[in-house]
Amino acid sequence: MITARAGLRLVQQRVSNLRRAVVAEVEDINRLIYHVLRGGVVVSVAILLFGFVLVAFSGQPIPESGSIPPRALARPLFTFTPEGYLSLGVLVLIFTPVVRVFLSLVSFARERDRQYVLMTAIVFANLLVSLVLLA
């Protein structure tokens, strides 16, 4: 009788451990996505605010310009022109969802969920297609 009870307790413990592991795993992915999305916006806003500080120091009105393509961005960044940092902040924001999709891809691959790996890969490929159009 005691052994049966001990056995039952062992099984219960195993189940609760397993459940905790599953919850932690789900929590993990949710948390990671939360931090990536949140972090992307916060970093973008920080860079943009720095851009506005540069505007204030330059004493000139906020520049009206088109978007600077990524490959032409190095020079304005090194010379600390406001347009450069404002463009960088915008780019960081646009790239945030791309990073999120990539992380989803990794997490589905780790779960060995083939259907969702395929779907996420298609979404990622679509983003890359429009990214190629950007470059």
Added chain:
Amino acid sequence: MSIAVLLILAVAAFLAGLGGSYLGVGGGIFLIPFMTLALSVNIKVAIATSLIGVIANSSGAASVYVRDHLTNLRLAMFLEVATTLGAIAGALVGLGVPDFYLYVVFGIVVLYAATTMARIRETAKERAYQAGEEAPLTKRLKLSSVYFDQEDQGVYRYRVERPVAGFGVSAAAGLFSGLLGVGGGFIKVPAMNVLMRVPMKAAVATSNFMIGVTAAASAFIYYSQGLVDPGLAAMVIIGVFSGTNLGTRLLAHAKSSNVRFVFALFLAVLGTAMVARLFLPGVPI
């Protein structure tokens, strides 16, 4: 752009972020008419700027909804396949289309959204899990899920219905997104809620999660065309981000039906204004 105009834009973006995070829309549907009508920004620049705002809204609000387990990540991934394909097609078409048609399409779409939002209702009884078979695709993709509602502290299980139809409507939503620079949430939320029977709050959170990716696909294309004005975009990002911070906090516990009605009214006014602008003589488009 004068400082005053930029500050007005930031305030408008704040309101768009506040409303957008609550309704699961990107907020572009408010920003584009505001920029073109009140600030006389060129519509293509307005669309590009709005797409940036949509991403800020999605990343800011969706992060919170994901953390609070309102978002259905699998459903989002499934529908994103459709929305990103639609968005690329939409952005490519949008760049070659005369502005006149963009106004017409935008006016019609806004008015459609207004009527849909006014019609949507959701009671606790409707939210309860009802017996029935899952669609084969829903079962295969494990789309059905649960969510926790803070308003009444209840956990609700739901079944996703008509996945194929939802996929098709999402492709159309993506097309509009690329074409008009909106998140397409006003199409996705009704599609998920009415068509696929996803509870309202889960639909809002899932839509909010998806619109960032959809908008990113078309934002790249607009950015490459030099249509994103960094100064305008920066103001919109900062405004929207502050708005979503307040929106997700303030409205987590709120009742949605009243606010939804006001929103529908607001959309109806905007849609009418956009269409009316076409017939006003002397207004440059």
